[in-house]
Amino acid sequence: MTVFPLVGTILRHHQQMHLMEMLKGHGLRFASLLRQEAYIGGKWVSASNGKLFPVTNPSTRKVIANVPDMDEVDTQAAIDAAYEAFQTWQRTTAKERSLLLRKWHNLMEEHKEDLALIMTAEAGKPLVEARGEIAYGSSFLEWYSEEARRIYGEVAQSPTNSKEMIFLRQPIGVTSMITPWNFPNAMITRKAAAALAAGCTCIIKPAEDTPLSGLAAVDLAEKAGFPPGVLNVVTASRKNTPAVGKLLCTSSKVAGISFTGSTAVGRHLYELCAHGIKRIGLELGGNAPFIVFNSANIKSAVEGLMVAKFRNTGQACISANRILVQEEIYDEFLEALKESVSKNLIVGDGFDKGVNQGPLINDSQLRKVENIVNESVAAGAKVVLGGKCLKKGSLFFEPTILSEVTEDMSCFQEEVFGPVISLKRFTTEEEALKIANSTDQGLASYFYSQDVSQVWRVARRLETGMVGINESLISAAEGAFGGVKQSGIGREGSKHGIDDFTYLKYLCIGVN
Template sequence: MTTVSTVKTLLQRPPTVMMEVLKGHGVRYASLLHQESYIGGRWVAASSGKVFPVTNPATGKVISSVPDMGEVDTQAAIDSAYEAFQTWQRTTAKERSLLLRKWYDLMEAHKEELAGIMTAEAGKPLVEARGEVSYGSSFLEWYSEEAKRIHGEVVQSPSVNKEMIFLRQPIGVASMITPWNFPNAMITRKAGAALAAGCTCVIKPAEDTPLSALAAVDLAEKAGFPPGVINVVTASKDNTPAVGNLMCTSDKVAAISFTGSTTVGQLLYRQCSEGIKRIGLELGGNAPFIVFASADIPSAVEGLMVAKFRNAGQACISANRVLVEDSVYETFVKTLTTEVAERLVVGDGSHPQVNIGPLINVAQLKRVERIVEASVAAGARVVLGGKRHSLGGLFFQPTILVDVKEDMPCFQQEIFGPVIALRRFQSEDEAVAIANASECGLASYFYSQDVSQVWRVARRLECGIVGINEGLVSAAEGAFGGIKKSGIGREGSRHGIDDYTYIKYICLGGIN
């Protein structure tokens, strides 16, 4: 049996560009590291003068501080966005397209600096941080092109003396509350669509990872976006509820877009209801990953490694419930265990060899630990890992659990950590039934070489995203979103703009 001691660990940190950025010594890079928020085209402190620390989860050290803003500051950001909208909505699609393209070019040019900042505040390995910056900037490129394709319609009128025309127009100020696990891409995915449509933005990044948001908006400013079109409000955990409430209830806000937990999404949904706001919610997941007997086992293992261990399992579309057909179960578990033990390197993400970083904070570490312990107490068996890592801090061992049942916490709850929970199944119907037995319906994955089965299962799975023989499904061109309690609306693709426009019907009469 493979033991956790065979999983590689690495914490030594070489001198890197990222460390120079954080120390403020890098002449070329220091301008992207901000300790002020961005409102109305100006870098500003909180009106209270208060700040809160930003901590590196790999080391526990404070790397910076940012303004702890409250309702007064948030109202100023909303007012600024509302005023800017009066002129921004009248810009041409080509003007908006060119600005988005300039922002994209700058993001690509500063990829290393952005990745370094992200690794420092989120613990994400550098290779993943670079990947996220590319992924995030791809939304700016995509929406720079889509801005010119927001088409209306001319409809055939039932009357000879009328013409019927539909226009798509921007809805106004969009509030955006983004998570810590993808601090760059979740901003560009939302803001890119809103700006392309002609809306203005007020962005509230997660308190754990505000530096990536400020760095990205620094480049938006350099790209030439007018003052007030993009605003960033940073707030601590204590101030976040009041800030979020105002972002949902202000009469000057037309829409709210949120990525995060289902519990918080439900709260924001209620807060938006009084004002009948447009709302987009990308919430929790509990993704099944099904391996059928016809699957190519090495490919399925590779797909699971990607779908589970990216960002140490801290992703809403992370594979959570792994279902393996009985006839290939033992082979799959053996192959998977070997791959996890030999390939995963745990440590500080600033080291180039590391591919599993820490969890984001103490609360998340304790949550993952509780889920594993409760599942083991209920009868699950640990094949690999199962506890906090010997490195200490916020590191958790890559873990494989077998003999898992559907009523165990590791199947009922979204783990959000580097833990694989495996269950056997006997038939296609059983696998689909287990996969659909969740309140969530965001992503799902399955591996099969049976063409008929591919179509049957893809249609039957109750979710918004299906990865078939593929563990990496995210792309700017894809429509990202879920059903059931996983959310409302879609981000990315041409449908991402839908949340930020409304249709105006013009009836032109009196035509002789």
């Protein structure tokens, strides 16, 4: 979308006023959080080319904002700003960084309702879930405000009396962060909080579908007092994103990159980073198994599946994708699940009271879910509930249960990323493990069992970075989030989240 600067200013003002009035009707208090400019070097700026791209509410399909459509020129400016800021930011004390992160956390808490409203407007996420994400995102700022002061070194025992050996942890430098649309607040804070705590500076490239949440969060970071250039936000359309991402990976001034998104894109970014031998953290796609053994508490397993599957309308990388139920309890479990889905899920606009299932994010995502369901049904899967778009032209897809699924069907082979449950029977523990591990992805897995011996056996043998055992809500700032196989590299959250943003420096000191 190309506009002259004056026209762009008028358009942004018009869109901002419309969005402001709409959100005020839902309780918005601080319209200043509705940023429609990017943030580089401590200034709110437009794209150097004067271009904008639209942000759409997926519930109504109406344009609610226009933000800068930046390219390599703007990205280089952000890199330069972050590089310059790093020269002084790396020398700040852990206590100084801790206090700034705590101030940012406090502001996020103070403005949590406004941040949730903005998220619902651009992502369609039900307001109750948006509030939950803001609390989750804020928790990383709190956690890393504390971890900043616990980045310890080591003293090693020297092999001789003539020297001492010390290991220090130091920040790697400028870090690029490419974040997804499904959790537009928490995926920024989870990365940026760890990087800032370590002493790195950041360039954030939010997803083109949901830039407003990232801009609002960084507005609060500015108010918290982070110096110019320490945090930067580059916004870009789907068309410009590849060029922006390439520069963020290949610039000699960038020391590392953190990406959350699809395995295919992550693989490409990994290749781009190879030439510069960049530090890289990748949190990629999943195909999570959810196993229900005969000994499971069926009520608890159904409740757990409802959370693991329908959180954010199934648009989560750790969403349960392949549901395996032992044959003796399969029919009972299916009936209980059918009842729970029918009674508890309400689809609609995220602002409407009682809604807990919003729309899919865009047409591409809707087509993917529709195709997977149609292909699976054509291959023999049975539709127990749902199975189609709620209304022609909308992005709302019915909560769906497919039974009699086989391993070769699309719903088992691909990450659905939508509100679709695919059920398969299994006979033995060994069979369940074989099916669960028969994928090149290994992010999360879940299983329900009351057999203590089985819990230890299965937990150890599941080939995933995270395992929920009789529990499906596994995400927390204290947890080490990440996968194995082609689901990623590194960990986010926990004390280990600092690792991607620091390197060990070995000091060998002669003492004679």
